[in-house]
Amino acid sequence: MTDPRITPVAMPKWGLSMRTGKITEWFADEGDVVAEGDELAEIDTDKIAGTLEAPRAGVLRRIVAGAGGEAPVGRAIALIAPAGVPDAAIERAAAKARAELARGEPAEDEGSPVTGTAEVGGRTLAYATSGTGAAEIVLVHGFGGDKNSWLFVQEALATRHTVYALDLPGHGESAKDVGDGGLDTLATVLTGFLDALGIERAHLVGHSLGGAVCVAAAAGAPGRIASLALVSPAGIGPDMDASCLRGFAAAGTRGELRPWLRGLFADGGRLSGKLVDGLLRYKRMDGVDRALRTLLPTLLTEHDAPALDVTHLLASPAAGIPTVALWGREDRVLPASNAAELKGRAEIRLADGAGHLAHLETPGEVVAAVEAVVLRGR
Numbered sequence: 235m236t237d238p239r240i241t242p243v244a245m246p247k248w249g250l251s252m253r254t255g256k257i258t259e260w261f262a263d264e265g266d267v268v269a270e271g272d273e274l275a276e277i278d279t280d281k282i283a284g285t286l287e288a289p290r291a292g293v294l295r296r297i298v299a300g301a302g303g304e305a306p307v308g309r310a311i312a313l314i315a316p317a318g319v320p321d322a323a324i325e326r327a328a329a330k331a332r333a334e335l336a337r338g339e340p341a342e343d344e345g346s347p348v349t350g351t352a353e354v355g356g357r358t359l360a361y362a363t364s365g366t367g368a369a370e371i372v373l374v375h376g377f378g379g380d381k382n383s384w385l386f387v388q389e390a391l392a393t394r395h396t397v398y399a400l401d402l403p404g405h406g407e408s409a410k411d412v413g414d415g416g417l418d419t420l421a422t423v424l425t426g427f428l429d430a431l432g433i434e435r436a437h438l439v440g441h442s443l444g445g446a447v448c449v450a451a452a453a454g455a456p457g458r459i460a461s462l463a464l465v466s467p468a469g470i471g472p473d474m475d476a477s478c479l480r481g482f483a484a485a486g487t488r489g490e491l492r493p494w495l496r497g498l499f500a501d502g503g504r505l506s507g508k509l510v511d512g513l514l515r516y517k518r519m520d521g522v523d524r525a526l527r528t529l530l531p532t533l534l535t536e537h538d539a540p541a542l543d544v545t546h547l548l549a550s551p552a553a554g555i556p557t558v559a560l561w562g563r564e565d566r567v568l569p570a571s572n573a574a575e576l577k578g579r580a581e582i583r584l585a586d587g588a589g590h591l592a593h594l595e596t597p598g599e600v601v602a603a604v605e606a607v608v609l610r611g612r
Contacts, residue, residue: 237323242310248385308341354426360407365392373399376442380406386597410521415528421450441465453547461611462557469542471572476538500564500589556610562588
C-alpha cells in the first residue's frame with residue numbers, strides 16, 4: 235500500500251486528444267522543498283509548452299520520468315512527500331510509477347472534459363465540460379480559435395467550478411454556418427447556448443473576438459451574466475494589427491500560416507509544429523474559408539480600421555456586471571494600450587511575458603483574474 239503522505243505529480247491532460255506529454259525540462263531537483271503551485275517542469279503539448287505546477291507543498295523526493303521522455307497522461311512522473319517519509323516507501327511508490335509508465339497506457343479519464351453538442355438557432359454547437367462546482371463558467375475563444383485553446387485555463391478552473399469551453403459557429407467542431415457573421419448574431423448564439431444547457435446565470439470569459447461577443451451578450455441579457463473576464467478583447471480601443479488577422483484568414487499553406495501564428499506569441503519560439511498542423515487542417519475543412527471571410531468584416535473595416543466598438547456596452551446596461559480585462563504586455567495584435575479605454579469600467583491587469591494568447595502563455599495570470607471576478611460576481 236502506498237503511503238498516503240506521498241503525492242504523485244501526474245502528467246496533465248491539456249486537451250481532449252492528448253494521450254502523452256513530453257517533459258522538456260525540470261525546473262526543480264530531487265530534494266528541493268516546493269510550495270503548492272511552484273513550477274516543476276515544462277511539458278510539451280499539442281498547442282505549446284505548458285508549465286506543470288506542484289499539486290501540494292512538500293519535498294520533491296523522486297523524479298520518475300526525466301527530461302526528454304514522454305509519459306502517458308494521468309501517470310506519475312514525480313513524487314512529493316514530507317521529509318519524514320522513509321526512502322523505502324518512496325522507492326516502492328517510484329517502482330510502481332515506473333511500471334505504469336512502462337506500460338504506456340494513460341490513466342482513466344476521470345475529471346477530463348466531456349464533449350457534447352447543443353442545437354442553437356438551427357446550428358450544432360460543440361463544447362467541452364469539466365468540473366462540478368456551483369459557479370458556471372463559459373469560455374469563448376477568438377477568431378480562428380476553438381475550445382481547445384483554453385486547455386490550461388479550463389483544467390485549473392474546473393477544480394472549483396463547472397466550466398464549459400464553447401466552439402463558436404465556424405470554428406472547431408461546430409457548424410460552419412456563421413450567418414451574417416455579425417456581433418449580434420454571435421452574441422445571440424452565446425445566450426442561446428446558455429438556454430440550451432439550462433445555465434441560468436453564467437460567468438463569461440472571452441478572448442479577442444470572443445471577448446467582444448461576451449460583452450455584447452452581457453449587454454443584451456445582463457440578468458443572465460454574473461461576471462465578465464476579457465482577455466485581449468476586440469472592440470476595445472483603436473489599436474489593432476489588421477495584417478495579422480487578414481494574413482491568418484488568407485493563409486493556405488504551412489509556410490504562409492506560420493509567421494502569422496508566431497506573431498500571436500510574446501516568444502514566437504513557443505509555437506509548436508503541432509499547433510500549425512492542427513490549424514491548417516481546420517482551415518482546409520469545408521466551409522471554414524467562407525466562415526472566416528464572413529467574420530472578418532466584423533473585426534475590420536475595408537480600410538483595416540477596427541470595425542467593432544463595444545466599450546459603450548460596458549456602460550449600460552452591463553455597467554453593474556463585475557468585469558476584469560487582461561492583456562499580455564507584448565500583445566501585437568490588440569495592444570495593451572487599448573486598456574486605457576476601460577479605465578473606470580473594469581479592473582485592468584497586464585501579464586508579463588505574454589502576447590495575444592495570454593491564456594496559453596501565462597494561464598496562471600488568466601486563472602487568477604477569472605477567479606477574482608467570479609468571486610465578485612457571486
